[in-house]
Amino acid sequence: MTSDATRGLHGYLVDRLGRMIASGELTTGARIVPEELTEQFGASRPVVREALRVLEAKGMVRPRPKIGTRVLPMRQWNLLDRDVIRWRVAGPDGPRQLDELSDLRTAVEVHAARRCAAYAAPEQVAELRAACDAMAAAATARDHTAFTTADVEFHTTLLAASGNAMFRHFTEPFAAFLTAREDLRTLPDQVDPGVVESHRRLVAAIESHDGDGAAAIAHSLIEAARAEVAARLP
Structure with missing residues (x-):
């Protein structure tokens, strides 16, 4: 996969997950499994990890040791983003x-x-x-x-x-x-x-x-x- 294609898939993944969280399709507390995203979207693990880091910076998800990445409640999102x-x-x-x-x-x-x-x-x-x-x-x-x-x-x-x-x-x-x-x-x-x-x-x-x-x-x-x-x- 070219670097341009990687950036495109990264942007798509951030946007798709963001919409799923904002719409309630992924509810508060829902666990996001990187391996499942890799399989579902055909993205590499580094692309998935970077997409989740972007959402973490926006306050929408948080990775926790032994628990995995969880969706955070709206009150913790950066609502001005x-x-x-x-x-x-x-x-x-x-x-x-x-x-x-x-x-x-x-x-x-x-x-x-x-x-x-x-x-x-x-x-x-x-x-x-x-x-x-x-x-x-x-x-x-x-x-x-x-x-x-x-x-x-x-x-x-x-x-x-x-x-x-x-x-x-x-x-x-x-x-x-x-x-x-x-x-x-x-x-x-x-x-x-x-x-x-x-x-x-x-x-x-x-x-x-x-x-x-x-x-x-x-x-x-x-x-x-x-x-x-x-x-x-x-």
Whole structure:
């Protein structure tokens, strides 16, 4: 097996096991036997061991001497890990996961928007405006992938421009939420132009140093996204 094929099988194995755990197919306390995975997936022992190490780093499994590798309860998972979020969103826990992420965005991003009004540098405001332009172009073209990419760029810049270094650590989970809307097909066929306009109004509030206004617009954007997902989930 080539090194590329090995990496591909390793990635597949991590993803498959992660989904099985997140969906409850592998329940808390379930024993994972490497030899069985080797036979089931045709993977070498080193590939299986490395895949289990990745899941261990995410808090989903733990190897124990004489007991083997066991699935850990969800409270021990790294719930901010982008893969863990993706696996939970794809499983029966998806609606709850998305609602929890919306709550987290409300707690962090609204305050980040308020701080941006005080701390954002001119070049960061320009980056926010450029992301709005990219969102508008993607919406016109009905290109959901490009729209999501621009949306992620906007909110990533927003967190960075807040002046709070800790907020940057929420970049990946928030990006996972925005990406999940596309993956779950909860984005409408035609993006409402009002969504892009709301982002532009947020940039204008930041540029004019209107912290209260920026916070209010950020809050309305998050709640609109929450409602959109809830309404369109199967």
